[in-house]
Amino acid sequence: MIFGPTPLAEARGAVLAHTVRLNRRVLKKGTVLEAADIAALQEDGHASVVAARLESGDVPENEAADRVARALLGPLLTRSRASTGRVNLFAETAGLLVVDAEAVNRLNRIDESITLATLAPYLPVRAREMVATIKIIPFAVPGGVLDVAESLAQQARPLLSLHPFQPLKVGLVLTELPGFKEKVMEGAVEATRDRVEALCGTLLPPERCRHEASPVSDALTRLRRAGAQILLVAGASAVVDRRDVGPAGIVRAGGAIDHFGMPVDPGNLICLGHIDGTPALVLPGCARSPKLNGIDWVLQRLFAGLAVRPADVMGMGVGGLLKEIDTRPLPRAEAANAPVPAQAPRRARRVAALVLAAGRSRRMAPLNKLLVPDNESVPMVARVVDNVLGSHARPVVVVTGHERERVEAALAGRPVLFAHAEDYAEGLSASLKAGLAALPPGLDGVVVCLGDMPLVAGPLIDRLIAAFDPEEGRAIAMPTFRGKQGNPMLWSLEFLPEMMGITGDVGARHLVGKHADRVVEVEVADDAVLKDFDTADALRKAPGFSTVA
The missing domain is CATH 3.40.980.10 (MoaB/Mog-like domain)
Structure with missing residues (x-):
C-alpha cells in the first residue's frame, strides 16, 4: 500500500485518509475516490489529497475485517457489517464466553495491521452483548498476512466460544x-x-x-x-x-x-x-x-x-483478588462494612430513547395517525413504544403534544416517561427539544425515534447501540438500507447544545453533514428504517395494518 500526498490526477480509486470539507459537501475519511469526488476537490481548489493507494495483493480494510470475522464466527455468535475496517461480534444468547487467550495473542502478533480485542475469558455475557471486535488498522492488509490470520482463526480449538447457561x-x-x-x-x-x-x-x-x-x-x-x-x-x-x-x-x-x-x-x-x-x-x-x-x-x-x-x-x-486491597488489613467484620474504592467497571453505553409523538397528523386528518389501531387493535404509537422497549435503550421518554391525554392513555401501563411539548405546533424541533430536556443525567447518548415508524424493531435499535462509540469516532449511529439513510438515529450527548438550538419544523439530520466524520452507518436488511406513514392508504399497505379504515 502506498500512503501519502497524492496528486488528484492519480487519486481515482485511492482511499481518502482524512475527512475533507468542501463548500457543498463533505468527503469522509475512507471514501474511495471516484471521478465526481476528484472533480469536486478540483473545483474547491485542491491539487492533491492524502490518500492510500492499494498495490497488487492488498486486501481493502472492510474485506479483510469481513474475512477474519467469518473465520472467527462460531455457534451462538453473530456479527455486524464491516465498516471502517471493523466488525463486531455479539452473543446470540446469555452464556459464558470462553477465550483462547494465547491464540488471540498469536493472532495479534501476526502483523500490526490486524487486531482482535475480546472480553476477558470466562466472562458471563447477556444476549446481544458485544464480545469481541476486529479492527484492521490501515486501509488495506497484504493478502499473505490475511491468509495467515484466517488460518489461525480457523484452528480446531475455537478462539472464541459461547456456552449458553442451562436451566439447571x-x-x-x-x-x-x-x-x-x-x-x-x-x-x-x-x-x-x-x-x-x-x-x-x-x-x-x-x-x-x-x-x-x-x-x-x-x-x-x-x-x-x-x-x-x-x-x-x-x-x-x-x-x-x-x-x-x-x-x-x-x-x-x-x-x-x-x-x-x-x-x-x-x-x-x-x-x-x-x-x-x-x-x-x-x-x-x-x-x-x-x-x-x-x-x-x-x-x-x-x-x-x-x-x-x-x-x-x-x-x-x-x-x-476480588476484594479491594486496602480493606485486607482490616478485621473481617470491619472490612465487610468498609466503603468500596472507586473502580472503572465494564458497562454498556447508557443510551436513552425518545419517541416523538406530538405531531398533529394533518395529512391523515381527521384521524390522529398515532392512535390508529393495527390488526390487533394496538394503536400505532403503542406498537412503536413496544418496539423501543424491546431494545436495551433506557429510559424511554415519550414526547406528547397534540391530543396529549389520548396518547398517554394509549400507553397506559408501559414503563415510559412522558415529556409534554407545550409548543408542539411550532414543529418537529419543539418536540425534539422537549424530549432532550427531559433526559436524566449520566447518559452517553439518545436514540431519536419517530412515532409513525411502527416497523422499526428493538433488535435494530440494539444494532445502533452496539455500533455507537464516541471515543472511537462513532458518535452518530445512522441506519441505512441499500445506501439510503433512515431513522431512528442515535446521537452522542456531545451534540446536545447544537440540537437544543434547532428551530422550525426540522429535526437534527442536518447536523449529520456538519459532523460527517463522526457518523457510523449501520446497513440493515430491510427498509423499515425508511418507512413512516402519513396517509391511511400508505398505512393500510404496512404489515399488520390491513384493517385501517
Missing part, C-alpha cells in the same frame, strides 16, 4: 448450630437463589439439618431424588478441612472430594466434590453475601456445561 435445578443444604441466627440462614437462601436465577436456574426448596455429617448426607440424598443437578452445602461453621462436616457429608452420601480451597478472595474456603457425576460443593462463608466471590466463578462454569477440575480452580489466581 440446584439443591441447597443449610446446616444449623445452637444460637445460629435465623436472619443469617434467610440471607444465605436469598443470596443463593439470586445467583441461581441469574444463571437461568431454579433453586429447589432448601433442606435444613444439624451441623453433622450424617444429616447432611441424608439431606443431599433427598435433594438428588428431587432432581437436583448441582448440590450446595452452606455450613453453619466455615469448612476448614476436606474432612470437615460438609465434605464428610458428601463422602457419606457416596461422593468424593476433588479439591479444597481456591486462589480467589473472597471465596478461598470452597470445597469441590461430586456424587455420581453431580457436582457437590461446600460453600465458603462469603457465599451468604450477594457480592462477587469465588463461588460465582464456579457456578458460572457449571451452568455453562463446563467441567470444573482442580487444575481449573488452581488457574483462577490471576484476577482472583
Whole structure:
C-alpha cells in the first residue's frame, strides 16, 4: 500500500485518509475516490489529497475485517457489517464466553495491521452483548498476512466460544448450630437463589439439618431424588478441612472430594466434590453475601456445561483478588462494612430513547395517525413504544403534544416517561427539544425515534447501540438500507447544545453533514428504517395494518 500526498490526477480509486470539507459537501475519511469526488476537490481548489493507494495483493480494510470475522464466527455468535475496517461480534444468547487467550495473542502478533480485542475469558455475557471486535488498522492488509490470520482463526480449538447457561435445578443444604441466627440462614437462601436465577436456574426448596455429617448426607440424598443437578452445602461453621462436616457429608452420601480451597478472595474456603457425576460443593462463608466471590466463578462454569477440575480452580489466581486491597488489613467484620474504592467497571453505553409523538397528523386528518389501531387493535404509537422497549435503550421518554391525554392513555401501563411539548405546533424541533430536556443525567447518548415508524424493531435499535462509540469516532449511529439513510438515529450527548438550538419544523439530520466524520452507518436488511406513514392508504399497505379504515 502506498500512503501519502497524492496528486488528484492519480487519486481515482485511492482511499481518502482524512475527512475533507468542501463548500457543498463533505468527503469522509475512507471514501474511495471516484471521478465526481476528484472533480469536486478540483473545483474547491485542491491539487492533491492524502490518500492510500492499494498495490497488487492488498486486501481493502472492510474485506479483510469481513474475512477474519467469518473465520472467527462460531455457534451462538453473530456479527455486524464491516465498516471502517471493523466488525463486531455479539452473543446470540446469555452464556459464558470462553477465550483462547494465547491464540488471540498469536493472532495479534501476526502483523500490526490486524487486531482482535475480546472480553476477558470466562466472562458471563447477556444476549446481544458485544464480545469481541476486529479492527484492521490501515486501509488495506497484504493478502499473505490475511491468509495467515484466517488460518489461525480457523484452528480446531475455537478462539472464541459461547456456552449458553442451562436451566439447571440446584439443591441447597443449610446446616444449623445452637444460637445460629435465623436472619443469617434467610440471607444465605436469598443470596443463593439470586445467583441461581441469574444463571437461568431454579433453586429447589432448601433442606435444613444439624451441623453433622450424617444429616447432611441424608439431606443431599433427598435433594438428588428431587432432581437436583448441582448440590450446595452452606455450613453453619466455615469448612476448614476436606474432612470437615460438609465434605464428610458428601463422602457419606457416596461422593468424593476433588479439591479444597481456591486462589480467589473472597471465596478461598470452597470445597469441590461430586456424587455420581453431580457436582457437590461446600460453600465458603462469603457465599451468604450477594457480592462477587469465588463461588460465582464456579457456578458460572457449571451452568455453562463446563467441567470444573482442580487444575481449573488452581488457574483462577490471576484476577482472583476480588476484594479491594486496602480493606485486607482490616478485621473481617470491619472490612465487610468498609466503603468500596472507586473502580472503572465494564458497562454498556447508557443510551436513552425518545419517541416523538406530538405531531398533529394533518395529512391523515381527521384521524390522529398515532392512535390508529393495527390488526390487533394496538394503536400505532403503542406498537412503536413496544418496539423501543424491546431494545436495551433506557429510559424511554415519550414526547406528547397534540391530543396529549389520548396518547398517554394509549400507553397506559408501559414503563415510559412522558415529556409534554407545550409548543408542539411550532414543529418537529419543539418536540425534539422537549424530549432532550427531559433526559436524566449520566447518559452517553439518545436514540431519536419517530412515532409513525411502527416497523422499526428493538433488535435494530440494539444494532445502533452496539455500533455507537464516541471515543472511537462513532458518535452518530445512522441506519441505512441499500445506501439510503433512515431513522431512528442515535446521537452522542456531545451534540446536545447544537440540537437544543434547532428551530422550525426540522429535526437534527442536518447536523449529520456538519459532523460527517463522526457518523457510523449501520446497513440493515430491510427498509423499515425508511418507512413512516402519513396517509391511511400508505398505512393500510404496512404489515399488520390491513384493517385501517
